[in-house]
Amino acid sequence: MNTFVISTSSFDTGNNAAVQRLISAGLQPVMNPYGRRLTEDEAAALLKNDVVGMIAGVEPLTARVIQSAKNLKVISRCGTGMDNVDLAAAKSQGITVLNTPEAPAQAVAELTLGFMLAALRRICATDREVRAGDWPRTQGGLLAAQTIGLIGLGHIGRRVARLCQAFEATVITHDPYVKQVQPGVANVSMAQLLESADVISLHTPYSPDLHHLIDAQALARMKPGAIVINTARGGLIDEDALKDALDGGRLSAAALDAFEQEPYQGPLRQYGNLILSSHVGSLAREARQRMELEAAENLLNGLINTGFIHDA
Template identity: 85%
Template sequence: MNTFVISTSSFDTDNNAAIQRLINAGLQPVMNPYGRRLTEDEAATLLNNDVVGMIAGVEPLTARVIQSATNLKVISRCGTGMDSVDLTAAKSLGIAVLNTPEAPAQAVAELTLGLMLAALRRICQTDRLVRAGEWPRTQGGLLAAQTVGIIGLGHIGKRVAKLCQAFEATVVAYDPYVTQAPADITIVPMTQLLETADIISLHTPYSPDLHHLIDAQALARMKSGAIVINAARGGLIDENALKDALDSGRLSAAALDAFEQEPYQGSLFKYDNLILSSHVGSLAREARQRMELEAAENLLNGLIKTGIIRDA
């Protein structure tokens, strides 16, 4: 019997018409049994010879994993980033790889704005002090008074820019693939962005070329007291260099929703001016529902194109 894997840690199959159509066509769903992100070995084991399609999370779909799935025809990412999939290996084997770039964009953009405001107004620090019996008169900063530098002006970056502009912040951006900027956004070189922005927010996919895009040298270029936000991908920031920048006071604050190793365990926990969240950028109810519906539709349509499922 042909099967399809849903590797995300949670997925509403009951209220998804495309999933039900796959089941009615005779395909058996195989769910993630761990309730967390799969390891490479776990993904390879799950993608056995009966699997023809996959709704993927952020597990590492390496060449080894993809090559072990001998009947796999379609990978449908429930999300926007494709950096967890070896696209070269998939293409060489004729496996279609699809994603849902619009679905999570607003959710990630809103989380990014929340992290900016929390860092500027020191909300998390103040909360901890109040719970400890103190009554701090914490003075923060206005987003309206900041220059926000956005690295990556895709679906999410554009929404972050729009939200920041609603707060009357000045927005500059760096994206080597964008030549025409949206209204009131100034495209600048990377060095200029690092040197002039008060808040720097990352919205680019991860690739080996972008590993530690924000390294010690980049951090040294930033304005004293700058804030760094990463609600994109782990690996874009050198976490050791980030610690040094927080220790030295080069950065006044930072916020991370993505880490090189997840779940994160490390020495960043000790920094009171560092906000940490557990890669929840897309986990807004409405965005998650849209992502699941679009991912399932992509899988269904992909399998129809292969002839495994007949078009209605």
Template identity: 40%
Template sequence: MEKILVTPRSLTKKRHPAFSLFEDAGLSVVTCTPGVMPGEDELLSLLPGCIGYLAGVEKITARLLEAAPGLQVISRNGAGMENVDIEAAKRLGIKVFPTAGANARGVAELTTGLMIGLLRSIPFSSGALKAERWERREGMELEGKCLGIIGCGEVGRLVAGMAGALGMRVLGYDLYPNMAFCLDSFEWADTEQIFRQADIITLHVPGGEKPLIDREALKAMKEGVYIINTARASVVDEEA
């Protein structure tokens, strides 16, 4: 029976119902240690003999791919593929696919929750109460605030809709903007306009060689701006 390796922690911690789809297709599901991100040694013991690999965020190296001559396809459980040695996969004839948008609503809701948490000082208040202190900070409302969204793919567009429903003005930037996207509260803008006007900036872009938010970008922003990064850590120069 042909085998599929499944490693995302969210799928292995508790057997996911979707495993039955593989089994109904005559495939055997192989998993790593449940709920734990596998290392290369464990992967080297599991991947050889598999034709498919439903992968999490673990590093997928050339050495690992070369050890699995029967592997035909890798499906990344998420949008990013920077953990996969794409050049090695191409050389070995292994197809690699992301699942863009699969968790878009969850990320958008998290982003919206973080906005509310920051403006209402929820983390501060929670920490103070746990330390048995009653301290109050003046909060702010989202209504009327300007949100700048950098990266208006599926996640960014969902965030724009949620922010608009909360009464925010939304500026959006994307390298390849979908001009058909239209909301009353939304307008397309460049990053310079977003930096000048946004009270909150959310990031929904892939990582690159250089951080998008560096010292110069921070200098161009409004004083007191909140930055929410639910993309990749490399997008922000944390030292700046």
């Protein structure tokens, strides 16, 4: 029997019309049996010869994995990023790769704004001190008084810009691929952004060319007391350099939702002025529902377009 894999650690199949159509067309769903991100070997094992479609999470879909999936026709990413998929290998195998860039955008943008407010007003640190019996009178900063530098002005970056403008913050961006920016936003050089922004937030896909985009040199160019936020992808920030910048007092705070190795177990967990979350940017209930619906619809339409499933 032909099957399709759902590799995300959680997925509501019962309330997804596209999944039900796939089942009605004779395809059997195969769920992630581990309840976590798959390893490369686990992904390869799951994509057996009878698998024709996949709703993918963030597991490494390397050339080896893709080449071993002999009958795979469509990969539908439940999310925005495509950096975990070897797109060249997929193309060489004739596999269609789709994603859901709009569905998680608002959720990630709102988490980013939450990080900004928490870092500026030191909400997490104050919470810990009050629970410990202290009563700190900590002075924070206003978002309205900051220059926000957004690296990347795609689906998520544009929403973050609008949210920040609603707080009356100044917004600048660096995105060489955007020809026209929204009113009130200046598209500047990377050097100007690093040197001018009080809060720097990453909203760019990961690629080998952007590995450690924020490195020791970039951190050294930032304003003393700047805040760095990453709700995009691990690997964009050199975590060792970030640790050094926090140690040296170059940064006043940082917030990370993505790490080079996940689950993260590194030394940054010890820093009180660093806010950490477990790659939950898209995990707002409404956004997750939309992501799952769109991912399943993409898989269904992809299989229809390949002629594997006949449109009713």
